[in-house]
Amino acid sequence: MTxxxxxxxxxxxxxxxxxxxxxxxxxxxxxxEISGGERATTNNRMExxxxxxxxQAIKRESEITIHTDSRYVMDGATKxxxxxxxxxxxxxxxxxxxxxxxxxxxxxxxxxxxVHWRWVKGHSDHVENERADTLARAAIP
Numbered sequence: 001m002t003x004x005x006x007x008x009x010x011x012x013x014x015x016x017x018x019x020x021x022x023x024x025x026x027x028x029x030x031x032x033e034i035s036g037g038e039r040a041t042t043n044n045r046m047e048x049x050x051x052x053x054x055x056q057a058i059k060r061e062s063e064i065t066i067h068t069d070s071r072y073v074m075d076g077a078t079k080x081x082x083x084x085x086x087x088x089x090x091x092x093x094x095x096x097x098x099x100x101x102x103x104x105x106x107x108x109x110x111x112x113x114x115v116h117w118r119w120v121k122g123h124s125d126h127v128e129n130e131r132a133d134t135l136a137r138a139a140i141p
Contacts, residue, residue, distance in 0.1 A: 001061065001062060001063050001114070002027055002060065002062040002063070003027065003062065003063045003064075003065075004025060004026065004027045004058060004062050004063070004064045004065070005025075005026045005027075005064075005065050005067065006023055006024070006025050006026075006051075006054045006055075006064055006065065006066045006067065007023065007024040007026075007067045007068075007128035007129060007131070007132045008021070008022070008023045008047070008050035008051050008054055008066060008067070008068050008070075008073075008132055009021070009022055009023075009047070009050060009068070009069060009070075009122075009129060009132035009133045009135070009136045010022075010043055010044070010045070010046025010047035010048075010049065010050050010070070010136055011043065011046060011133065011136040011137045011140060012041060012042060012043040012046055012140075013140050015042055015043050016040060016041060016042045017040070017041070018037065018038070018039050018040070018041070018140050018141050019037060019038055019041040019042065019043065019045065019046040019136075019140060020035060020036065020037035020038075020046060020135075020136040020137060020138065020139030020140040020141075021035060021036055021037070021046040021047070021049045021050035021053065021135075021136050021139065022034070022035040022050060022131075022132045022133065022134070022135025022136035022137075022138075022139060023035070023050045023051075023053060023054040023057075023132060023135070024128055024131055024132055024135070025054055025057060025058065026128075027062075032057070033131075033135055034053060034054065034057055034135075035135040035136060035138065035139040036049070036053060036139055037139040037140050037141045038141070039141050044070075044072050044073075044098075044099060045099055045102060046136065047068065047070040047072060047073045048073055048076075048099060048102040048103070048106055049102065050068075050132070050136065051066055051068065051073055051077070051106055051109075052102065052105050052106050052109055054066070055106075055109035055110065055112070055113060055115075056109055058113065061112060061113055061114075062113050062114070063113070063114045063116075064113050064114065064115050064116070065115075065116045065117075065118055066115060066116070066117050066118070067118045067119075067120050067128065067129065068117065068118070068119060068120065069119070069120050069121065069122030069123075069126075069129055071119060074117045074118075074119050076103060076106075077106060077110065077115075077117060078117055081103060081106075081107055084097045084100075084103065085107070089103075089104075
């Protein structure tokens with residue numbers, strides 16, 4: 001199975017406001033950058049979207065490590081998602097899950113691969129995280 005490292009970030013100008021996402025996909029010596037944006041969004045939505053679009057860009061089943069500076073995305077994907085699904089997309093206090101549409105999409109994309117998550121501290125000179133941040137900011141419409 002192909003091993004791929006993915007580095008993601010999201011950005012927003014105002015929150016809510018226009019936002020962008022960026023991702024770097026790396027397999028061995030091969031690397032690809034992707035990005036996109038939306039006119040009205042939130043930072044959290046852009047963080048999730050970066051992971052979704054990166055997974056969608058990988059066509060064959062792969063072992064993927066997603067590096068993110070978003071605890072929200074990492075904890076959502078690894079800890080909260082199974083509980084939300086079991087609770088009918090409700091939080092522990094019975095409220096609707098925010099960004100449910102994107103969480104459902106991320107869940108479907110993760111099911112196609114073996115996904116590992118790694119948290120990196122944002123804005124701490126992590127080269128790929130800084131590059132993903134630059135891509136995200138440049139994609140803000």
